[in-house]
Amino acid sequence: MVAARETTLQELLEGAKQYQVPLYQRTYSWTTLQLQRLWDDILKLADDRTHDPSATHFIGSLVLAPSPTIGPVGVAEYLVVDGQQRLTTLTILLCAIRDYRAQHEGLMHRDRLNQQYLVNPWKPEPQRLKLIPTQADRDAYLACLDSTPQAGGADPVGAAYRFFVAQLAAADDPDDPLDIERIESAVISGLALVSVTAQPSDNVYRIFESLNNTGLKLTQADLLRNYLFMRLPTRGETVYQALWLPLQRQLSSDELVLLFWLDLVHRDQRVKQTDVYAAQQARLNRLRSEEEIEAEVQRFSRLGALLRVILHPGEEQDMGVRRRLERLSAWGTTTVYPLLLHLLDRRQHGTATSEQVTSAMLYVESFFVRRLLTGRPTNNLNRILLAVVTEMDKDLPVDEAVRAYLSTGRKYYSTDASVRAAVRSIPYYLNGRAHQRKLILQWLEESYGSKEPVAPDSLTIEHVLPQTPTAEWRQMLAADLGPDENFGEAHEALVHTLGNLTLTGYNSELSNKSFAAKRVEMAKSGIRLSQQITAQDRWGRLEIRARADALAERIISIWPGPMEQAAEQSDVPWEVMTKALAELPAGSWTTYGDLAALIGSHAVPVGARLATHPTPNGHRVLQVEGAVSPNFRWSDPSRTDDPRDVLRAEGVEFDQYGRADQAQRIGTEELAQLAGLTPEDLPERLPRPRSGDDATYRERFIEQVTALQNSAVATATLVVLEAWTSMGGTLLYGSGSETSCFLIARGRDHELGNIWPATIYPSGKFEVVFQHLSVRPPFDDITIREELRQRLNQLPGVDIAAAKIALRPGFPLAVLADADAREALLDHLHWFYQEAQMVPSDAATTA
Structure with missing residues (x-):
């Protein structure tokens, strides 16, 4: 027999209580994705509570069982059967709030939050902590709890603490002294949980197993369909055949959920996709007759046809609208869909023309392009885009309304002056998603109107001044330096800027050859972007900046900026x-x-x-x-x-x-x-298996590694690849300007998904992908990743710092030329391969 009740974090943590995570639970494993989602919910809740102090937000359940151990009198002890990830996260967040408020507002906040919510004051050490995480997480958690210098390390607990400290710093408005207090209040008394408490006689491990058994669940679209036709007792069959079935054939199940969410966002941009069914049901409950319900299904059917065009732009009849839909689709963000649906709906109702819709979409495209060019992070884009429909001026033509909305406030719709400054200096190659960077260059190339356009799939981004400069390149750049300038910093400041980048189909031929050799190869290409480069006698700082200035003017002419009255914002991010x-x-x-x-x-x-x-x-x-x-x-x-x-x-x-x-x-x-400039969508970096052209990419990799490395290093690299395939691994090759090689230990079809320990770059880097491994079992366990780091650090010339265990560090390929080091590396790779094949018993569970 279990007892369930709704509660808050305040009620859970106040008083002498202790929650212990059992041994069979997984270690702490929340990533930025889950942390960001929780933080967004908290910010929204804090804002809602300014208007309605009683507002709450439900974040899930917590299943508890009385601890079998008998604690001292007055301390209620529980095992956390389910929900340990969110409970751990919330206490880490409280640590971050405590430290932030203590630093910026006063030390009294440290004692207050500690004694109320984080520790049991005046209790002996075994009962001091209100939450005892798993053994593997304990040291990292204690570092945060006790504010030691090790707080905020590279482990998942430390990463969560650092994430929340960063978000609090970003959310703290100097003109609003109560904003952090509102966030704390939202966390402590606004987040609602259902606490389910088992009885002492219950088998808590059986409860845990049953809670985490996976099965086929109804989607939110299924639930909404069932609700709608429950409300159509006499018209159900007719409505289903005439309206719902065609809609269901047009859109997949996930696309139907997307449609119902888009419909809600038109009214309230704060609605989340996870709340679609509940929010639609609450809205539809106000309808009384079958006719009203049928009208809603008919409206869904009409909007579904519009969404179909958004998802498949080739079906759009107007050429201008189709081109802009195709471009926004290629950009790859679904948060623009509410606006696109609104624009097409306005056109269908006759309140906007195709020309205005096309113009509005150009402003959105320009907004994206200019933000990427000026190095602005994407973390607030969702909020901006979801608010366009509800907040733009309804009295203006739709394109003017979109431009006016994007031009006001701190949205960083970059002005012409900002673009000119940023194109010279911002590391373009490190911003945004890889395909978005290539898209802008591809669109720039298209703007020249070449009669013989090059197929975009064959093009890659080329650094003219190479990322790994040779002695010849060093000498050329050194001529531009002043007496107090450092070569490494000057190279870093130029190499990734737009002025140094172009498109090419000759990446293996170019690599890091001399500028004279690159000029010859680029001159063979029809790429207009490269013409200013091939016209130069040298390629140094002055030439790179001159090309940047020319590209900035072209960008300004292609992508219109904000309205003239837009507030100037800092050019430096x-x-x-x-x-x-x-x-x-x-x-x-x-x-x-x-x-x-x-x-x-x-x-x-x-x-x-x-x-x-x-x-x-x-x-x-x-x-x-x-x-x-x-x-x-x-x-x-x-x-x-x-x-x-x-x-x-x-x-x-x-x-x-x-x-x-x-x-x-x-x-x-x-x-x-x-x-967050480079999104953590690491699977996007992994190419899909190819058939006919895979050999071509393999040959390109071999060509590049042979051209860029001496014979000993090149041969050693190929020996490692051959040994990897012999032990059962496979190889996949990237399609970037530098053809990388992925050591695949598990493919996409494995029950736990794909996994690879490293990526090899012909320019000389053996990259260890800890960031990728942190979300893939069994290496989502930091102790196993730490073992991999320590194994690799046994190799001569390898020293990967512990602080980089959440990043993508690496070591030189030259290490492989040492026979003993190479054999040791192969032993470690074999260990990795064996670990990757093992399926942990709790791999599919979450808590």
């Missing part, structure tokens, strides 16, 4: 730097130059910004050689401790000269991962 630093793991550091390259600025203004604006983890920013800047000052003037002592306590190692270990340095590309 400082919020990106703040996000990256907030996510910087304990035990790591970065440089002023790395941050400058990330945001398209320079090291001096970065240093000035850190000195004048309190920024998370500012003490982890060092000079390029790893030394603390002589001008470093704590944002808190009362602090006098040595930042090196703080960094040592966090796990950073220093040599006898006070220089931090370079292996623990987080570079520009890794900062982009932390800042």
Whole structure:
């Protein structure tokens, strides 16, 4: 017999209680996807509670059982049978709120939140914690709970803590002293859970098994269909045959759910797709007659036909509308669908013309393109796009209304001036999704109107100044440097900018050859984007910036900017730097130059910004050689401790000269991962198996690795690949400008999905994909990933810092040329392959 009741986090945690996660539960495994979803719900709830203080948001159930151990009198002890992931997450969030408020508002918040919700004060040590996570998570959880220097490490618990600290910093409006307090209130008393408590005689493991047995569940579309036809007792058969069945043939089950969500978003952009059935049912409950229900089904049928056009733009009759639909479809974001459905609905009702719809979609496309070009993260795009329909001016023509809405507020619809500045300096190649970066270059190429367009599938992005510069390239760029400039930082500031990028079908021939050789190869191509490049005698800083300026003018002419009265916003995306630093793991550091390259600025203004604006983890920013800047000052003037002592306590190692270990340095590309500029959709990076052209990609990989590496390294690399396939693994090749090779241990058809330990790049990197492994069993267990890191660190020349276990670090392919190192690596890869084939007994469970 179990007892169920609705409760809040406040009720669960107040008083002398302790919740222990049983051994059979999985370790903490929430990723950014789940954390972001929870955070979005909390922000929405905090906003709702400003209008309705009693508003709540249901986040699931918590199944508890009395602990079989007998604790001291006054401490109620429970086993967490189901729901440990969300309960752990919420207590980590409370730790983040506690630390943020203690730092920014006063130390009283630390004791208050600790004593009320996180610990049992005045109880002996075994009963001190209100939540006891699994053994594997305990040290990381205690670091957050006790605010030690190790808090916010690279493990999943630390990643969650860093995520929430970063989100709190982003949400804190200096002009609103109560915003963080409202968030805390929403978490503690606004999040609703159903607490299900078993009896002492119940078998809690059986309960756990039954809760996590998977089965075929009804979709929200199924539930809504059943509800609708329950409301049509006499007209059901006719309505089903005439309206519902054709709709069901037009759209898949998932597309039907999407349709019903889009219909709701027209009224309230805060509705989530997970709440479609409940929200539609609440709306339809107000209808009384069969005629009204039938009219709703008819309306769904009409909207479904419009959604069909959005999903299949080729079926659109108007050429202008079709072209813009195709482009937005290629861009790949579904959050624009509510606006597209609204635009097509307006046209169908005669309140908008095809020309206005086309123009409105061009403004949306321009909004996307300009934001990517100026390095703005995508984390607030969903909110902006979902609000267009409900918030734009209904009295304006629809295209003008869309442009006006995108032009106001902090939406970062980049102005012409911002585009000109950003194209020169922002690391374009590190922003957005890979296919979006290529799309913009492809659309730029199309804008030249070549009579012999090159097939886009055959094109890849080429760095003219190569990512791995040879001595010849170093000499060319060095001629542009001033006496105080560092080559590495100057190269980093130029190499990923748009002025240095083009499209090519000759990536293997170009690689990192000299500029003279590249000019010859690019001149053979019909790519108009490359013409300004081939006209140059050299390719250095001045030439790259001149080409950037020319491309910026073309971009401005193709993609219109915001309205003239749009408020000017900072050209420098400082919020990106703040996000990256907030996510910087304990035990790591970065440089002023790395941050400058990330945001398209320079090291001096970065240093000035850190000195004048309190920024998370500012003490982890060092000079390029790893030394603390002589001008470093704590944002808190009362602090006098040595930042090196703080960094040592966090796990950073220093040599006898006070220089931090370079292996623990987080570079520009890794900062982009932390800042969310490069989405964590790692499966997108893995190519699908090909048949006819796979041999071609394999040959390209071999050509590139042979051209870019000496014979010993190239041969050793091919030996590793041959050994991998001999032990049962397979190889897949990327289709980028550099043809990468993925070591596949499990294919897509495996019950646990695909998995690969590493990606090999011909330019010289053996990339270990910890970020990918963190969401794939059994390597979603951090202890197994840590074992992989330690195994690899046994190889000579390999030193992967613990702080990078959530990223994609690597080591030089040159390591493989050592026979002993190569054999040891193959042993470790064989261990990985064996681990990947094992199916954990709880692999399919979630809690």
